[in-house]
Amino acid sequence: MPRIWRQIGRGLLALCVLVTLAVGVGVATHFREVEQGVKTYALLRFQALQPISTDKLMEGAIRGMVEALDDPYSTYLDAETYRKLQESVTGSYGGVGLLITLDEKDKRVVVVSPFKGTPAQRAGIKSGDYITAIDGRDTTGMDLETASNLMQGEPGTRVELTILSAGDSNPRKVALTREIIKVPTVDGRMLPGHPGVGYISVTMFNEQTGADLGRELNDLRQQGMQKLILDLRNNPGGALPAAVDVASYFVPQGPVVYIADQKTSEPLMARGYAQPLPLVVLVNKGSASAAEIVAGAIKDTKSGTLVGETTFGKGIVQTIFPLPGDAAVKITTHKYLTPGKHDINKKGITPDYVVPMDPQLEQQVLAHAPDLERDVQLQKALEVLGK
The missing domain is CATH 2.30.42.10 (PDZ domain)
Structure with a gap:
């Protein structure tokens, strides 16, 4: 008997949570949907052949609420998935x-x-x-x-x-x-046969990227760098603050990006690191998210020239909200606009010089970048710098 009462008690508690949530978010007019939810809970909890705990049912309800957004970037993160996501950003x-x-x-x-x-x-x-x-x-x-x-x-x-x-x-x-x-960040060198031209590849944006880039720029300047090729091809993006940090080395004082929600837009400002020099940025369809923030800021402020192919077109921002029990929800909360107020989501950024590359050749040259012999986009970047 005590076991039965414990089950009933836990069930009533879960029902109270569901009802309180429904009232709290102002869905009192959706009585039928609330009634369906309560009845479904009771059926799954007490009638299903395979027993299921209240904890699992509540987790499923949370997942379902997030999935109702019909947004591939918004999701529920259980404790293990959340831990792995934190690892990928930090190290x-x-x-x-x-x-x-x-x-x-x-x-x-x-x-x-x-x-x-x-x-x-x-x-x-x-x-x-x-x-x-x-x-x-x-x-x-x-x-x-x-x-x-x-x-x-x-x-x-x-x-x-x-x-x-x-x-x-x-x-x-x-x-x-x-x-x-x-998680890769920054790799740089002086280009052989091209005096004064430095090459830096940024392959992702994490918490270390800004500092790594600053050290690489200082090192190349000490080696005589006077012009720079910044390679953002196949850069999938990453942390927004890192993108602002990286852009700040190249764009003048002012907005790097505007972060907009349904009602307002707020500029994120350059941090004042910039030491202007002739700059070409390489991009392709694998340049996404934070990489597009940097490329868009450089293009709109005319701090450099873009060469390559139209970027991926991910102009939305996700925010992670921790939940009790070490879980979290990741929700699309904002979109971003370039300094010129351009919305690039699902459109991408078209470079100043469009230089297509065969996908198989692209795979080969990017695996061994910088490839001065076969990389037609890199060759175009050198031509632009020569002007």
Whole structure:
């Protein structure tokens, strides 16, 4: 008998939470929907053949509320997924080195870009490839966090991805061994045969990127750098503050980006690091999110020239809200506008000089960048700097 009363008590508590939530958000007029929710809870809790805990039902309710936004970038993060997301932003994690998104038309998992020097890049996975299955599990309708979580794991373990490339009719299976993925930031050098020209590749934006870039710029200046090529190709983005930091080395005092919600827009200002020099920025369809913030700021302020292909077009910002129990929800809360108030979401940024590159050649040259012999976009950047 006590066990029955405990179940009833927990059930009543959960019902009170549901009803209180409904009243609290002003949905008193939706009595039928509230009634459906309460009845569904009772049926699942006490009539389903497979027993389920109140905790699981409440987690499912939270997931369902977030999924109701119909936004591939908004999701519920359980404690483990939230921990892994924090690792990827702050340092390193075990995985294969892919940034992914959802194709908005058919809701399939698609690669934004592989990280340089990772198992995914070495296996030939490239921007625009679809991931149709992970370890045999169909990704149709799968949310981004679940897909990322399935690909991450202990270094040395294996994961099999089923990949469908554009123009191919049959998918291929790619077996990858997970490694410690040290989230890449900055790599730079002086270009041989081109006196005074420095080259810096920024491959992602995390908490260390701004400081790493500052050190690299100082080092190259000491080596005689007078002009710079900044390579943001296949840069999937990352932390917004890091993007503002990076842009601040190149754009003058003023807005780097405007962050807008439904009612207002607020400028995020350059931090005053800029030491102007002739600058060309390389971009492509794998340049996304924070990389587009930097590219857009440089283009709109005329601090440099963009060369390459139109960028990915992710002009929205997600905010992570921690929940009790070490979980969190990630919700799209804002969009961003370039300093010229351009909304680039689903449009991307068109460079000043559009230089297409064959996808297979692009994969090869970016794996060994800077490739002065075969990289036509880099060659165009040098031509522009020469002018």
